[in-house]
Amino acid sequence: MQVGIDRIGFYTPNKYVDMTELAQARGDDPNKYLIGIGQSQMSLADQTQDAVSMGINATLRYANQVDMKTVDLLIMGTESGVDQSKSASLFVKSALKLSPEVRTFEIKEACFGMTAGMMIACDYVRLHPQRSAIVIGSDLARYGLGTSGEVTQGAGSVSVLIKANPGILTIGADHSAYSSDINDFWRPNDSPVALVDGKYSTEVYLDFFKRTFADYQGQTQKQTSDFAALIYHLPFTKMGYKANRLAVDQQDTAIVQRLEQSFTASAVYSREVGNIYTASLYLSLLSLLENGQLKADNLVGLFSYGSGAMGEFYAGQVVAGYTDHLNPEKDLALLQRRQKVSVAEYEHLFNEALRQPEDNVELVSDEEEGYWYFAGCKDHVRQYKQK
Numbered sequence: 001m002q003v004g005i006d007r008i009g010f011y012t013p014n015k016y017v018d019m020t021e022l023a024q025a026r027g028d029d030p031n032k033y034l035i036g037i038g039q040s041q042m043s044l045a046d047q048t049q050d051a052v053s054m055g056i057n058a059t060l061r062y063a064n065q066v067d068m069k070t071v072d073l074l075i076m077g078t079e080s081g082v083d084q085s086k087s088a089s090l091f092v093k094s095a096l097k098l099s100p101e102v103r104t105f106e107i108k109e110a111c112f113g114m115t116a117g118m119m120i121a122c123d124y125v126r127l128h129p130q131r132s133a134i135v136i137g138s139d140l141a142r143y144g145l146g147t148s149g150e151v152t153q154g155a156g157s158v159s160v161l162i163k164a165n166p167g168i169l170t171i172g173a174d175h176s177a178y179s180s181d182i183n184d185f186w187r188p189n190d191s192p193v194a195l196v197d198g199k200y201s202t203e204v205y206l207d208f209f210k211r212t213f214a215d216y217q218g219q220t221q222k223q224t225s226d227f228a229a230l231i232y233h234l235p236f237t238k239m240g241y242k243a244n245r246l247a248v249d250q251q252d253t254a255i256v257q258r259l260e261q262s263f264t265a266s267a268v269y270s271r272e273v274g275n276i277y278t279a280s281l282y283l284s285l286l287s288l289l290e291n292g293q294l295k296a297d298n299l300v301g302l303f304s305y306g307s308g309a310m311g312e313f314y315a316g317q318v319v320a321g322y323t324d325h326l327n328p329e330k331d332l333a334l335l336q337r338r339q340k341v342s343v344a345e346y347e348h349l350f351n352e353a354l355r356q357p358e359d360n361v362e363l364v365s366d367e368e369e370g371y372w373y374f375a376g377c378k379d380h381v382r383q384y385k386q387k
């Protein structure tokens, strides 16, 4: 029996910042952002979109196409948690009207959180093949105005349904994990924005990739040439590009070409959305599935990295007919519906979103009909509504 991804849903908020305009406002050469970092736009969440509402919106992309009664596990990976105690997934469970018998909780290890959830969910379904699980990654990447990390911000969520005999990607039980207690990126409890040792974080990312990819190959006897695609956590697209260069080093031209083309396809959405922390690797997967040239049984390698730090490499195989489970037109429409905001407007919305909204004041969302949003707090209890 095979286990893996049967559905994949994506949501990103309805506003974006143009990277050329941001570079000009910061006095930088736009090519640094467009080429050096590899980002064209970044999605922006106002006060009314948080990890919960984005997670609901991502899951609703497929919820009416599957039998939700089989779901008895809901895991949410996020580092943008809305409460120090209550799991963000409980709000999501309520909005999705999942059964009270569902086991649900939130996981945190920086950007690795969704992969941790995926691994637990796959093992769970291997033991309970009649059941299925939802795993959500949902995050707001925030470094602060005028910081060197600013160009690598973003907002969005990816949700996947894990089940037996999946329609998109089977996930093998082999994996290679590596961890180390380091300080490359973190967010203290009293800080709404991340602190980062940027250059160091990029070095550790590449080091963890080299280690886990080599270890995976040693364990499984798989060669680089066996992969149709290698995809990566993309804090910014140049980061994945650098890892991919390491992977294809000393390979034949045809293999280099194949893995570079598939990498480019995997980076299309992240280039426009920015870093969405936990969900970034799975946005790369969606982008590859919808913009690449995959065929049934193709092997796809996935590298997950979470600062702090935890890395993991694993692989999946493409299922015949996988395109029937996707909706690239809708994903494109989701990106294209976003309104560009000026840098001044972005700065205003950014600062506003960092503040705790006043209690008992209802927030109004300018999202389209059908989307969920955070409507403020009533007696300190968070309220979520659907437009």
Ligand code: HMG
Binding pocket: 029, 031, 032, 033, 035, 036, 037, 079, 110, 111, 112, 148, 149, 150, 151, 152, 184, 185, 196, 197, 198, 199, 201, 202, 205, 233, 234, 235, 236, 239, 275, 277, 278, 305, 306, 307
């Ligand atoms: P920086 O100091 O602003 O940029 O920081 P730089 O000076 O290193 O330049 C960046 C690149 O642009 C360089 O290319 C320059 O040469 C190039 P590279 O040498 O790297 O190939 N460049 C130009 N290219 C074309 N035309 C020009 C031009 N000028 C310069 N005119 C940094 C960049 C990424 C460090 C910063 O944005 C940052 O700190 N970002 C946040 C941290 C981050 O994303 N780290 C990634 C690894 S850690 C990770 O992935 C985990 C994470 O997602 C968090 C989690 O796990 O939760 C972050």
